[in-house]
Amino acid sequence: MQVRDSWQAAGSGGADQGTVRRANLSLLLRSLRDGGPRSRARLAADLGLNKATVSSLVGELIDRGLAREGSAERGAVGRPGTIVEVNGSGAFGVGAEINVHHVSTLAVDLAGTKVSERRTSVDTRGLRPEQVVDRLVELLQGTLGDLDELGAVPVSVVVGVAGLVDRDRGTVSVAPNLGWQGVELAGLLRTKLGDPAYLVDVDNEANLAAVAEATPGDPDRRDILVVHGEVGIGGGIVADGRPFQGRLGFAGEFGHMVVDRGGRRCGCGRTGCWETVIGLSRLIEVATDEGDALRSPDLGLEAKVEEINRRAAADDERMLDALHEVGRWVGIGAAALTNALNPGMIVLSGYLGEVGEWFQDDVETELASGVLAPDSGGTRIGLSTLGFSAAVCGAAAVAIEHVFDDPTLVRRATDSLEAMS
Template structure:
């Protein structure tokens, strides 16, 4: 993620040269990514900035236009020498990526086109632990079917679907090996959705915190920050770590389970079955347990989560002592764990997502006080703590972004308009 693919990998022992078609696909992707990352510019500027010659760029832009992935606009006078040319804009309204998130009490879907415009968004309250895997996948398939129909009505065909799940995900075959907060173990999400949807676009399954970190890196308020840590704030707590512009996955792709580090209450059992996990003191359940009695409406999973959090915020603003004490305790505990992450990864930014972002104004003071005490290097090692602006859409946005990567890798996946089947977008 976040890197422009190059034709050569620097190896001195190449077994076979790339054929002409591969070179063409790679260069099409290079131009398309450059427009996405750098904005509209003339063909001459594209050639200068990518190192391709002008004739090649003109040919590549013409093909991308035939595939409705770019369009031309106004005259580009910035940095031009001689006669200015028309700007080339990223278009891509004809193609989209679909992101889905499964969490304890909801499922969400979001559709992005290649320009980053939201074509469709829906969140449905679901008691996923009670429903079980099969009925949950039925519900997800229905959400995706509706999303595909909306996209088709807008003239966009899906490039792919990425499903975010809070837990250990074996992305190579789309199996959720363990998602303790929803009670899943060894659930074949990829195969289950393929069987239900019968679609021809690729489906992936990934950890929700990793996808959220990708979304923040690609389109959040701190987009492009090469070293960042993202913390989810849900019933469970996960972390996505970006180092030098690349997502840190670990040897088995299972990194990021920071909520299960031993920084919590040793007397409290976590959803994973162990005691003392960090999320026992900073997860949503910990906050609500401290802020309200069990019968209070803020505990009701049947109510929209953002409505429940708005009620917590209202009570805090009204000066409710119990609510404020619960928020302070969570903020302090959040700082304890975040300090460990800063000491280990030395990020430029720690992003707080989910409910941490929604209630961040109440959590920030105790969190920062704890960081000042526990981070070894002075000045919190140069790290800043920032509230995510993507809210609860981070995982689905990251999923949609990942789904679109196949088009950026190979733009020829999008058919030339004149060759598209009848009725196709």
Template sequence: MSGNLGLVLRRLRDQGPRSRARLAAELGLTRSAVSALVGELEERGLVRAAGVERGHVGRPGTSVELDGHAVCGIGAEINVNHVSTIALDLGGNVIAEHRAGLDANKLAVEEVLDRLVALIARTEADVRSAGAETVGVAVGVAGLLDRTRDMLTVGPNLGWRDVPVGAELRGRLGAAYPVLVDNEGNLAAMAEALPGDPARQDVLVIFGEVGVGGGIVADGRLLRGRQGYAGEFGHMIVQPGGRRCGCGRVGCWETVVGLRALLDAAADPDDPVRDPALGLDDRLAEINRRADLGDTRTLAALDQVGGWVGIGAGILANAINPGAVVLSGYFAEVGERMRPAIEEQLTAGVLAPQAGGTRVELSTLGFTAAVRGGAALALEAVFDDPTLVGRRTEAVSEGVR
């Protein structure tokens, strides 16, 4: 039963409102079965009536749509310069969002985790205030993550090694709901692969902040690799003899396309835009402001970094031929200025004509991509088994007791 409930719920998420008759035809179920399933989902507060369906062959019927305003997933992120959280309801609406700046390199691992847990607790309190319940938390972390143990084996930019992030967070939160851990690039890729959008089912997502990573989505599924380490694009060697990377090697792609590379090229060491105390959004806004004013050094820096982005994207596109390269994180904030250089090098680097049909797109999620992907991952449990959410009558009875 829970399997068919999940089928109905996913169909409404991916394809939008539809009548019971249409759901029955699309899912290969009887109308009576679908009516019973929709009734149960309504009792659990996961769907609601959405008016009369029009424009479909056959007799008009009352359509139903995803509701789930009382169910939230929380996404969280640990990065070099910040910890952040977001709570999304089942329909993808933002219920709460928080971010706190820090310098992870100067703090003990325990303090960074404590700050994240405090932010999660604050977000969960906001969810309760909105009359909703949290069904899970998924945390993105920058670095190589062994998902079988929820162990961050190497976090070059964080300076972490062999940190049992999952166990540490679960111990601190003591929550009844699941606490998941994943690579932040994977979570960003999940957020960009929009359910129901055929143009986003085969994409390469490049997520940049201090470090650079991302994810590969093929036929709507995230490719994790044998041990879950896929997507560490930032550590491809593209410039032998170049700058030393945080991972200890020389010439990684990250060293020529990461945020540090852009700031080094765009400004002198004493320039305010290089000051870590200045918020990341403010620093990038200043870069864009200078570019808009025609500052030659800024424009040259964006062109230089954009060229390297295109070179790396071309290497990856030759291997997997994605429908789109989606630029996320800091790349999305300054990407319009980089786009010409990216597209030029992508086209030059891909063997297939017209870059094999691969287009360059800018994420609209920016720095929230990873936490949004985390919230979506946390909510997947409900789509897998909607019975995890109690019937409203059960909830009332629990409250009376």
């Protein structure tokens, strides 16, 4: 992609000069992130912009603290140019997650490096939405304190929620497993955070998990579906390297595909949703009796998964049978999704990724038998390596992506000096 020089566009009566300059700044900053450090001359050649324009853009990125100069370019013919690179400490984004059993936060810098990570167990189903937001704000305040020690404030806070989210309004339309309906989450957060200058956005947790799994530059990860499992089951779609969220942002609710019409009642009120046969609560119900420690609400999510893996490794027949049953149902749903969308990979995330080694063969068997196209249509099954942090990692990635979309969100150093004078 190339963007014309700002004065060329403005002089031709095209796009507004400021808009084109922001687009050029974004293009240049992304190029430094994705293509690595380079000299101004090399950037100009790679982006199809003239050297004067690139020099001006680099100067502005440096003034905003988003880029910095490094060493002299090696192997250059003639006078070597100075390398320009992304300044990781130039901006920060914060991701957060609200789920049934926990709230969490994660702050990253412009280079994607984690600088703060916090998590606390909360039985969100037993609290009113305002109380859950209070718990999250407590965690966010700690994260903001960590950034303050670095002399920074975030550009954006992005919160992932297990439910249908109206992103434009910042509202959780319905979250069956939280018991929420019509919760104006973004507004609540802004109020409790003191109406901050930075952006506050809300998104579906599985969409954010999909963002975290879509590894840039990996052709196998350009078209993926993410099935994110905890108490409930969510999904995310990445098409041609970009998140796909549907007409109103509600795409990816895989957990509420009806796969078993004679089955169990779901938290959404319908019967036989995919969630009812592959959710963590179903696995535990099949594998245990009343009074088993795995059924205790006091046992944390990670501890439950650890115990499931321990029993499976010890050849606990009942646990293995339950895992195989879940795996078959995962495969049945995965086949339906593959027939409809034919992704390059279906990534099992959350608890499904953590225990997936025990039933991946079952999933692949059902996928092969249920997909019309030969060789499962080229779709492969992958297990996430992000554990239960996939959604909050994706939220942090989206938060810092705002800077790459619009570098002018970060003030110039000269602007700050003028404001002080």
